[in-house]
Amino acid sequence: MTLPDIPALDRAAEPGLRARLDGKAKPPGALGRVEDLAVRLALMTGREDPVIDRCRLLIFAGDHGLTAEGVSSYPSEVTAAMVATFLAGRATANAFAAAVGAEVRVVDAGVDADLAPHPALIDAKVRRGARNAAVEPALTCGEVETALARGAQIAAGAAEAADVIAIGEMGIGNSAAAALVVHRLAPAPLADCVGAGAGHDAAGLARKAAVLRRAAARTAAAAPLDVLAEFAGLEIAMMAGAVLGAAGRRRPVLVDGFIASAAALAAIRLVPAAADYCIFAHRSAERGHDILLRSLGAEPLLDLGLRLGEGSGALLALPLLRAAARLLTDVASLDDVIAGRL
Structure with a gap:
């Protein structure tokens, strides 16, 4: 491609x-x-x-077949429910966006539901959810290429209306997918990349780690496109494309937490020059994020113990960019x- x-x-x-x-x-x-x-x-x-006055936050949403293995403490239906919450203006990301003066757009990259049209919703769905990466590739190579292209196009369009583009995500099970991506692309030992996600207890974390060991053992994929196909969700692949598209338009990319950073890592492994345009907003409390950041030689702006996603940390860092400019x-x-x- x-x-x-x-x-x-x-x-x-x-x-x-x-x-x-x-x-x-x-x-x-x-x-x-x-x-x-x-x-x-x-x-x-x-x-x-x-x-750096105008900021658009792009929240990429997608579901994961891995949730069938119990890698999340929440059911996959929560993804669509949270998309509805974003569109209603009632999520944390909306509150923070209002506080710092940023626009919010939600991108349906691969939600496993039919979403009603909405002025703040971008319909870029490639398919209804990624497949179960524990037993088969999560995406085909064609689906990855489509997601990358759509993400780049969305970011290029956003660049017409924004001076900086922030990326965030929503997808039940996506901290598991991101851990696999970081494991291969940082690279780093898988055990060091697996964290509590949305809030596992010890038993849940052990179950998640075991599932991800099975997924990792299934393939030796190490090239960026192959890793995205084997393990990523559509929101991760599309975010990677958005990083590339924004950088291509000389727009700073304000990267949120662990999952958004995994997408940025994939983008940088695909096109190393993208690293020059990525500003990592914060160091997440999610295990593996610090390893990812160190693999890129990146020092985030904030360290607040965040692990929500949604672009929440990116929005909190936005005033620093405006002040610096x-x-x-x-x-x-x-x-x-x-x-x-x-």
Whole structure:
């Protein structure tokens, strides 16, 4: 398949951007990693005056055949119920989006239900749920390619209306699928990638780990497209496509927690240049997320013990991006302050 072309960052511009920040009305380096973020945003957008005002959160939803094995403490029907909650504006993601001024769109990548049309719903369904990865490939190669292409197209469309694109997800059982993806693509031992998800007790976690060992033993897949086909859900594959599509339009991608990060990992393994456009919002409490981040050399912006998904952590990090951009555009230079040119 043809993957989006992703522009290389102009690294030669970085010293000038650092000099501009050092000349602001503050001690050089006084704002620490916020200054690093400002430089990254300028390089991503190709502008010395980056604008990060408009944000669109894309929540990708899909179901998983793995839930038949008891890998989640919730039934798969909760996926469609939560989609309805997003569309009603009553989920955590909606509350946080309202708090930070972001738009929310829900993408039906592969929900195992027929969803009624809604202005905030994007119908991109490839099929009704992924297959049971413990016994067969979750997706065909064609389904993965379709999901990637649709995700890239959705993100490219969102780029027309947003300065930054945040990605989140909803899918009962998707922390199990993400653990398998991270296991192969980080790579990392499977046991280090399996966490409690939505809230397993010790017995539930042991059951989940056993199911995932069976799934992993079924195939030696290690190439990104093969790993997505063997283990991923459609929301994970479509999020990976969205990362590529947003990066292709020079839009920063604000990545949520463990599952969204697994999708970003797949995107980066497919097109390494995508890493330059990914901003990891937070370090999730889900086991395996820290391993994933370290495999990419990524340092997230926040560490709040979150493990909800939905893009909730990405939304909480959004004000940091806006503040970093305004550091370049709104703060006076020290020379102007001294000369009274304000």
